[in-house]
Amino acid sequence: MSGLPVPPPLGTAMLPAGTFAGQVVAVTGGGTGLGKAIAVEFARLGAAVAVLSRKPEHHAKGVAAIEVVGAKAGAFAVDVRDPEAIAVAFDEVEAALGPVDVLVNNAAGNFPQPAEDISPRGWRAVTDIVLDGTFFASTEFARRARAGGRPGAVLNIAATYAWTGGPGTAHSAAAKAGVVNLTQSLAVEWAPDGIRVNGLAPGLFPHEDVPPQMRADTPEGLASLARTVPAGRVGSPHELGWAATFLCSPYAAYLTGHTLVLDGGNWLRRGLRMPDFLPVREQFPPPPDAKDRS
Ligand SMILES: CCCCCCC/C=C/C(=O)SCCNC(=O)CCNC(=O)[C@H](O)C(C)(C)COP(=O)(O)OP(=O)(O)OC[C@H]1O[C@@H](n2cnc3c(N)ncnc32)[C@H](O)[C@@H]1OP(=O)(O)O
Numbered sequence: 001m002s003g004l005p006v007p008p009p010l011g012t013a014m015l016p017a018g019t020f021a022g023q024v025v026a027v028t029g030g031g032t033g034l035g036k037a038i039a040v041e042f043a044r045l046g047a048a049v050a051v052l053s054r055k056p057e058h059h060a061k062g063v064a065a066i067e068v069v070g071a072k073a074g075a076f077a078v079d080v081r082d083p084e085a086i087a088v089a090f091d092e093v094e095a096a097l098g099p100v101d102v103l104v105n106n107a108a109g110n111f112p113q114p115a116e117d118i119s120p121r122g123w124r125a126v127t128d129i130v131l132d133g134t135f136f137a138s139t140e141f142a143r144r145a146r147a148g149g150r151p152g153a154v155l156n157i158a159a160t161y162a163w164t165g166g167p168g169t170a171h172s173a174a175a176k177a178g179v180v181n182l183t184q185s186l187a188v189e190w191a192p193d194g195i196r197v198n199g200l201a202p203g204l205f206p207h208e209d210v211p212p213q214m215r216a217d218t219p220e221g222l223a224s225l226a227r228t229v230p231a232g233r234v235g236s237p238h239e240l241g242w243a244a245t246f247l248c249s250p251y252a253a254y255l256t257g258h259t260l261v262l263d264g265g266n267w268l269r270r271g272l273r274m275p276d277f278l279p280v281r282e283q284f285p286p287p288p289d290a291k292d293r294s
C-alpha cells in the first residue's frame with residue numbers, strides 16, 4: 001500500500017440524486033479550478049448554479065461545465081471586494097435563477113512572496129478578496145435570506161495554512177485565518193435564522209487554472225508533489241466538490257461553525273526530525289521580471 005485508497009471516479013454520486021433540486025447555489029470564483037469543480041457537483045445534484053466572478057472568459061468556462069451535466073447556469077460579473085456590486089449581482093441572480101439558497105465563498109487571490117516584498121497594494125488585493133469579499137458576500141446573503149424567511153447554507157473555502165501560517169503566504173494565510181474565525185462568528189449569529197456557516201480547507205489540489213508560480217505542470221512535478229503528502233497523492237478537485245455538497249446538504253443539518261480539512265493528512269505531517277530548512281527566499285526566488293521594490 002502506498003498511501004490512502006483512491007476515491008471513486010468523477011461523476012460518481014455521493015448524495016442522493018436531486019439533493020439540491022429546486023435550489024440556487026452561488027459560487028464565487030466558480031468559473032475556474034476548484035470553484036468550478038464545486039459548482040459542477042452541486043449541479044449534478046440538481047441545483048441551478050450562479051458563477052460570480054470578474055472575467056468573462058471564466059464565466060464561459062464555468063457555465064459550460066455546469067450545463068454539460070444538465071443543470072441551469074448563469075454567470076454574473078462581480079468583484080467581491082465591492083459590496084455594492086455584490087448586491088447588484090445578487091439582484092441579477094434572483095432575477096435569472098431565483099433567490100440564493102447556498103453561497104460558496106471560493107474566490108481568492110494569492111501569489112507566494114516573502115512578506116517584506118509584498119507591496120501594500122498586493123497585501124490589500126489578497127486580503128480584500130479573501131477576507132473582506134467573504135464577509136461582504138455572506139452578509140448580503142444572510143440579509144436577503146432573513147428578509148425572505150428562508151434557511152440557507154454558507155461555505156467558506158479556507159486553506160490549511162490558516163492555522164499554521166507558512167513561508168510566502170503572509171497575506172493569504174492571515175486572510176484565511178480570518179475566514180476560519182469569521183465562519184465561527186457567523187455560524188453562531190445566524191443559527192437562529194436557520195443559516196449554517198461552515199468552512200472547507202483544501203490541501204494540495206493542483207489544476208490547470210492555478211497561477212504559474214503555484215503550479216505543478218509536469219508528471220514529474222506532480223509525482224514529487226504527491227510524495228510530500230502522507231496519503232501519497234494530491235487531491236482531485238471533484239473530491240472537494242463532494243465535501244462541499246455534503247457540508248451544505250440536509251445531511252449536515254446539525255453541523256455549523258466547522259472548517260473541514262481535506263488534505264490527505266498533509267498539515268499534520270510535521271515530525272521531530274524534519275527535512276533541512278529552506279528559507280523563504282530560496283523557496284520563492286523573485287521571477288526574473290520582478291519589479292524592484294527596494
Ligand atoms: C501546487 C499545487 C497548488 C498549491 C496551491 C497553494 C494554495 C493556493 C491558494 C490559493 O489561493 S490559489 C488562488 C490563486 N488565484 C489567484 O490568485 C487568481 C486571481 N489573482 C489575481 O487576480 C491577482 O493575482 C491579484 C493580485 C490577487 C488580484 O488582482 P488585481 O487585479 O486586483 O491586482 P493587481 O492590480 O494586478 O495587483 C495589485 C498588487 O498586487 C501585486 N501583485 C500582483 N501579482 C503579483 C505577483 N505575482 N507577485 C508580486 N506582486 C503581485 C501587484 O504588483 C500590485 O501591487 P503594486 O505593484 O501596485 O504595488
Ligand SMILES: NC(=O)C1=CN([C@@H]2O[C@H](COP(=O)(O)OP(=O)(O)OC[C@H]3O[C@@H](n4cnc5c(N)ncnc54)[C@H](OP(=O)(O)O)[C@@H]3O)[C@@H](O)[C@H]2O)C=CC1
Nearest residue numbers: 029032033034053054055058079080106107108159205209
Ligand atoms: N488549488 C489549491 O491547491 C488550493 C486552493 N485553495 C483555495 O481554493 C479556492 C479556489 O482556488 P483555485 O481554484 O485553486 O484558484 P483559481 O485561481 O482557479 O480561482 C480563483 C477564482 O477566484 C476568482 N476571483 C479572484 N479574484 C476575484 C474577485 N476580486 N472577485 C471575484 N472573483 C474573484 C477568479 O475568477 P475571476 O478571475 O474571473 O474573477 C477565479 O475563478 C481559493 O479560495 C483558494 O484559496 C486553498 C488551498 C489550496
